[in-house]
Amino acid sequence: xxxxxxxxxxxxxxxxxxxxxxxxxxxxxxxxxxxxxxxxxxxxxxxxxxxxxxxxxxxxxxxxxxxxxxxxxxxxxxxxxxxxxxxxxxxxxxxxxxxxxxxxxxxxxxxxxxxxxxxxxxxxxxxxxxxxxxxxxxxxxxxxxxxxxxxxxxxxxxxxxxxxxxxxxxxxxxxxxxxxxxxxxxxxxxxxxxxxxxxxxxxxxxxxxxxxxxxxxxxxxxxxxxxxxxxxxxxxxxxxxxxxxxxxxxxxxxxxxxxxxxxxxxxxxxxxxxxxxxxxxxxxxxxxxxxxxxxxxxxxxxxxxxxxxxxxxxxxxxxxxxxxxxxxxxxxxxxxxxxxxxxxxxxxxxxxxxxxxxxxxxxxxxxxxxxxxxxxxxxxxxxxxxxxxxxxxxxxxxxxxxxxxxxxxxxxxxxxxxxxxxxxxxxxxxxxxxxxxxxxxxxxxxxxxxxxxxxxxxxxxxxxxxxxxxxxxxxxxxxxxxxxxxxxxxxxxxxxxxxxxxxxxxxxxxxxxxxxxxxxxxxxxxxxxxxxxxxxxxxxxxxxxxxxxxxxxxxxxxxxxxxxxxxxxxxxxxxxxxxxxxxxxxxxxxxxxxxxxxxx
Numbered sequence: 001x002x003x004x005x006x007x008x009x010x011x012x013x014x015x016x017x018x019x020x021x022x023x024x025x026x027x028x029x030x031x032x033x034x035x036x037x038x039x040x041x042x043x044x045x046x047x048x049x050x051x052x053x054x055x056x057x058x059x060x061x062x063x064x065x066x067x068x069x070x071x072x073x074x075x076x077x078x079x080x081x082x083x084x085x086x087x088x089x090x091x092x093x094x095x096x097x098x099x100x101x102x103x104x105x106x107x108x109x110x111x112x113x114x115x116x117x118x119x120x121x122x123x124x125x126x127x128x129x130x131x132x133x134x135x136x137x138x139x140x141x142x143x144x145x146x147x148x149x150x151x152x153x154x155x156x157x158x159x160x161x162x163x164x165x166x167x168x169x170x171x172x173x174x175x176x177x178x179x180x181x182x183x184x185x186x187x188x189x190x191x192x193x194x195x196x197x198x199x200x201x202x203x204x205x206x207x208x209x210x211x212x213x214x215x216x217x218x219x220x221x222x223x224x225x226x227x228x229x230x231x232x233x234x235x236x237x238x239x240x241x242x243x244x245x246x247x248x249x250x251x252x253x254x255x256x257x258x259x260x261x262x263x264x265x266x267x268x269x270x271x272x273x274x275x276x277x278x279x280x281x282x283x284x285x286x287x288x289x290x291x292x293x294x295x296x297x298x299x300x301x302x303x304x305x306x307x308x309x310x311x312x313x314x315x316x317x318x319x320x321x322x323x324x325x326x327x328x329x330x331x332x333x334x335x336x337x338x339x340x341x342x343x344x345x346x347x348x349x350x351x352x353x354x355x356x357x358x359x360x361x362x363x364x365x366x367x368x369x370x371x372x373x374x375x376x377x378x379x380x381x382x383x384x385x386x387x388x389x390x391x392x393x394x395x396x397x398x399x400x401x402x403x404x405x406x407x408x409x410x411x412x413x414x415x416x417x418x419x420x421x422x423x424x425x426x427x428x429x430x431x432x433x434x435x436x437x438x439x440x441x442x443x444x445x446x447x448x449x450x451x452x453x454x455x456x457x458x459x460x461x462x463x464x465x466x467x468x469x470x471x472x473x474x475x476x477x478x479x480x481x482x483x484x485x486x487x488x489x490x491x492x493x494x495x496x497x498x499x500x501x502x503x504x505x506x507x508x509x510x511x512x513x514x515x516x517x518x519x520x521x522x523x524x525x526x527x528x529x530x531x532x533x534x535x536x537x538x539x540x541x542x543x544x545x546x547x548x549x550x551x552x553x554x555x556x557x558x559x560x561x562x563x564x565x566x567x568x569x570x571x572x573x574x575x576x577x578x579x580x581x582x583x584x585x586x587x588x589x590x591x592x593x594x595x596x597x598x599x600x
Contacts, residue, residue: 013129013332017324025327026145029106036102043095048160050088054081055297056168063290103150111142114326122336123400124360136213137329144322151316172291179278201252208246212239336402340417347426347507348376348411349538351397356406358392358561366392367561370406379534381543381552383582388558390542394510397540398427410508428506428533432542434497436485442477444485444496448504460503464529469495491526498529509539555579 017025030037061077115138126134169177219235351374358367366389374380382390395401396408399415408415410423428448436444445457452460461470461477469492473479485493501509511530531551533539543549550569557565557572557579565572565579572579 014325014328015331017327019320022320022323022327026323029109030102033102033105036098040095040098040102043091043098044160047088047091047095049164050084050091052164052168054084054088055293056165057081057084059290059293059297061290062293066289099150107142107145110145110326111138114138114142114330117330117332121332121334122402123395124335124402125332127360133211133213134329136209137325140209141322141325144318145326151319176278179274183274201249204249205246208242208249212242212246336399336420338416338418338420339414341419342413342417344418344422344426347423349378349507350374350376350409350411351508351538351540352407352409352412353393353396354407354409356396356403356408358396358401358403360392360401365561367403370561370563372556372563374538374540377536377538379539379541379551379553381541381549381555382558383543383549383555383579384558387560389561390558391512392561394429394512394540394542397508398429398510399423425504426507428501428504428509428537430494430497430501430509430511430533432512433490434485434493436481436488436493436496438483439481440475440477441473441479441481441488441496444481445477445499445503448500452503457499457503461499463502463532464495464499465526466528494526495529498526498533502529502533507537509534509537509541511539511541557582 057077057080061073061080065073065077118134118138166177166181169180216239219239351372353370353372356367356370357365358370359365370389370393372393382393384390392401396403399420410418415423437447441461442454442457445461446452449456458477461467470476473488473492479487481487481493481496485496488496511534534541534551541552543552543555549555553568554566555569555572556563557577559578565575565577567575573583
């Protein structure tokens with residue numbers, strides 16, 4: 001039940017990017033902000049220069065005060081150090097504000113790109129991947145993406161500081177400077193040695209988080225079912241198992257990341273002792289106390305960026321892992337691919353399936369060799385047992401899934417060559433369980449045609465069952481529907497969905513039996529709406545109710561992806577075949593003339 005973590009499997013669309021590719025991709029997002037980045041670079045240089053000048057000034061002051069200790073000189077030294085620090089603080093403040101704005105804009109763009117890629121994926125993508133894990137990538141991963149740049153800018157600032165200081169140290173003592181530089185790669189190597197294991201444990205941590213998010217979302221969405229079957233404990237048990245594994249992986253990650261500090265501490269201690277010893281010997285050879293102080297300060301400046309690499313390495317890897325996950329979602333290949341984008345200005349509604357083969361996963365063929373011709377403005381009812389392929393036909397017409405072979409023609413044009421956005425403007429879909437978005441009834445009716453006026457929305461609502469259902473709403477069309485339409489009954493949700501499609505005025509209707517889950521009174525209201533909706537339009541109806549079937553121009557009886565019978569209700573009943581058996585088994589009791597048998 002729910003999402004249980006086993007081997008922390010990746011998603012099928014995940015891929016491995018090299019650090020070079022990731023950083024190049026990140027740089028591409030920052031390219032439009034070149035001028036702003038140059039300003040940040042200048043501020044980084046100014047901050048580094050003033051921060052470096054402070055210990056240099058102190059070093060020179062130590063030598064001067066040691067030779068001629070006067071109050072004016074001490075005051076001037078203090079004021080100079082204060083002014084340098086003020087300039088460094090101002091430069092750092094402006095730099096951080098500018099960086100925050102740039103990073104915010106980039107994260108905004110990345111999140112827009114990943115969400116745009118997400119909504120463009122076909123429904124098979126969502127069949128395979130849980131929504132909770134996708135949400136995790138769109139939200140938390142895009143936010144952590146910014147950590148890479150923040151840490152890099154901080155590191156660049158410190159590296160610039162060291163570079164300026166090195167130039168000055170070479171003018172003082174070449175051998176001590178070379179000794180200091182020679183120690184640095186050893187420390188950097190220690191920090192970088194943790195790279196591979198850091199990337200692996202941070203990826204595992206993110207997968208755990210995504211899985212827990214998915215399980216929480218599933219549990220909350222299905223809480224009504226869980227409570228009705230008294231499965232709250234089972235839900236909690238699943239969460240607890242995932243949470244414990246998250247704890248174990250998080251602990252492993254923290255231990256891995258924190259283990260570098262003792263190593264770095266030992267290395268920095270040895271390096272400091274070595275430079276202290278060498279510089280102490282140098283003072284006996286004429287190095288002034290000020291220069292000796294400067295060298296000891298330089299040890300701290302040298303070790304600080306290296307220690308930052310170590311301390312920020314887990315966050316840096318978090319950022320790279322987040323970027324990798326985000327780019328993988330953006331780069332995921334869609335299964336529904338249009339070969340062209342021909343304009344679709346109008347549709348008459350002529351639909352042709354020609355020897356079409358379709359499978360959801362490739363393991364089992366749903367439609368092995370399907371052919372069907374639906375005339376413009378014809379209403380076709382699809383009937384058959386579960387798994388016969390009825391819903392698959394509807395999903396292919398709406399272009400939610402890709403077929404593997406054959407052709408699907410709309411007004412004689414291959415559906416794969418049409419501009420998909422324009423084509424879907426001519427399609428109206430009414431699912432068996434309609435989905436309403438948070439907002440008012442008016443907002444949901446207007447959803448398919450955002451530019452519609454209030455008068456147009458009201459007119460569409462009134463055409464559904466003469467508008468009688470509007471009076472039953474607490475605030476009419478301004479009634480808040482709640483989350484997923486929770487404030488409305490199933491019948492009211494369906495009536496809103498019918499009005500939404502009617503306002504859109506599509507040429508082709510796909511109806512997954514809009515009356516399957518409502519009471520008889522509401523069914524009558526919906527049936528009136530359906531009759532209005534289907535008038536002068538091509539309609540494909542997945543039928544569960546006799547009333548819908550009898551109104552169809554043609555009934556298609558399906559079994560395992562094949563058409564086994566077709567015709568009108570009267571014609572098929574006269575044949576006494578498969579449809580007649582279905583009617584007598586499932587539909588006959590829906591007839592107003594039906595009299596239930598009396599038990600003996």
